[in-house]
Amino acid sequence: MQGKKGIIGAGLLIGVIAVILVRFGNPVNMGICVACFIRDTVGGLGFQRAEVVQYIRPEIMGIVLGAFFMALGKREYKARGGSAPFSRFIMGMIVIIGALMFLGCPLRMVLRLAGGDLNAIFGFLGFAAGIIVGIQFLNRGFTLRRTYNLAAFEGYLFPAVNVGLLILAITAPAFLFFSTQGPGSAHAPFVMSLAAGLIVGMLAQRTRLCMVGGIRDVILFKDWYLLSGFLAILAAALVGNMLFGQFKLGFAGQPVAHTDGLWNFLGMALAGWASVLLGGCPLRQLILAGEGNIDSAVTVLGMATGASLAHNFGLASSAQGPTLNGKIAVALGFIVILAIAYFNRDKSTEVTIKGGVKIDLPSN
Amino acid sequence: MIYPQIDARGRSCPEPVLMTKKALEQSPNGICVLVDNAVSRDNITRFGKNFGYQVSTELDGSDFKITLSR
Numbered sequence: 001m002q003g004k005k006g007i008i009g010a011g012l013l014i015g016v017i018a019v020i021l022v023r024f025g026n027p028v029n030m031g032i033c034v035a036c037f038i039r040d041t042v043g044g045l046g047f048q049r050a051e052v053v054q055y056i057r058p059e060i061m062g063i064v065l066g067a068f069f070m071a072l073g074k075r076e077y078k079a080r081g082g083s084a085p086f087s088r089f090i091m092g093m094i095v096i097i098g099a100l101m102f103l104g105c106p107l108r109m110v111l112r113l114a115g116g117d118l119n120a121i122f123g124f125l126g127f128a129a130g131i132i133v134g135i136q137f138l139n140r141g142f143t144l145r146r147t148y149n150l151a152a153f154e155g156y157l158f159p160a161v162n163v164g165l166l167i168l169a170i171t172a173p174a175f176l177f178f179s180t181q182g183p184g185s186a187h188a189p190f191v192m193s194l195a196a197g198l199i200v201g202m203l204a205q206r207t208r209l210c211m212v213g214g215i216r217d218v219i220l221f222k223d224w225y226l227l228s229g230f231l232a233i234l235a236a237a238l239v240g241n242m243l244f245g246q247f248k249l250g251f252a253g254q255p256v257a258h259t260d261g262l263w264n265f266l267g268m269a270l271a272g273w274a275s276v277l278l279g280g281c282p283l284r285q286l287i288l289a290g291e292g293n294i295d296s297a298v299t300v301l302g303m304a305t306g307a308s309l310a311h312n313f314g315l316a317s318s319a320q321g322p323t324l325n326g327k328i329a330v331a332l333g334f335i336v337i338l339a340i341a342y343f344n345r346d347k348s349t350e351v352t353i354k355g356g357v358k359i360d361l362p363s364n
Numbered sequence: 365m366i367y368p369q370i371d372a373r374g375r376s377c378p379e380p381v382l383m384t385k386k387a388l389e390q391s392p393n394g395i396c397v398l399v400d401n402a403v404s405r406d407n408i409t410r411f412g413k414n415f416g417y418q419v420s421t422e423l424d425g426s427d428f429k430i431t432l433s434r
Contacts (some may be wrong), residue, residue, distance in 0.1 A: 017366075076402050083376060138382060146374025208403055213377065221381060221411055279376045 010203040011232025019240030028255035029115035033108035034282035035099035039307035048311035052182025062197015067290030079155030081294030086143035092302025100316040101267025106211030114237035116249035130272025155292030179276035395434035
């Protein structure tokens, strides 16, 4: 599956899977949403107490384990880490705070577009703008420095945690939380969700599918490979939604969405900027974590923390629109991301690559 | 023909490709890039082919040595 055909096929299949999951119970235009599902999962564990968004989503565990098994089978599993882990944790938090301002990760943004939710156009424009800003820093030597090889066992722990979550979801002990109303109560059957996650995880591992990478690579390298996967998801979900009567064009009354264009734009701009510096969208972070990348596992924990705070502090938007707290959090997120982007420019790399032309730069 | 070599091991996507791009601006006839993961290998291979380079890869221990040449 090296070529464009592979990623287009994978994208089409993922688009169809997303539509089927909605058909069998997932919230509308939310067949798969990495941000929302991590949020629901931390709610299920009781880290946030918004009663309408609590459910351990097997899609998340399936994606991680699908990537893990595929990477093992293809001999691409490799435990590694040590590239600015705490910066990545903070950036993971920021990605989710931005995504929950908009109400969806970049993947759900595509699925919302495919469902006719025109608010997602503002999200998409913001996402692209955030990526363009991030690229300016990449071009000026932004780096989170290199990773190092770790003991293989270190990398097994994250998939193992996901197996643990699945066992919790199946046994459903009384200390867990399961929404009885709202989006958290809307879900496809457990086995179907898990199978869908496994397939998506395997496909995304093979094709390196990434929403932020798609736009980034077109701008940086004129490389359409990743974006063609993104477009395939859009096309398949659009056709699927129309066939199943799940397509509804417009701004108002869209499911799990609000109509504040400015904050849809800004939320996804923040998520796009942080994601491009992280090297991948939330889906990609799950895949990398499954492949043994501890930095991505830490990023996922940051996303889980951000999702908890987003509901504990009232930062996440609702159908009524964004909250004041959420706007303040997004504004702070921009300041933090700017600082991370600015202070992680590696001038020494620039000097080496330019062949010593800029030797008069002050050393940091 | 021996090309200048850059070491992109441990770097995560998209840094190895950016380093390759910058290095090719210095040495347009070709370079050799050392990476340690399959994603970077695939990305650099695709980048090289998109820009009209011949790309060959050899295994160097657990690393990949990619040569881009015209």
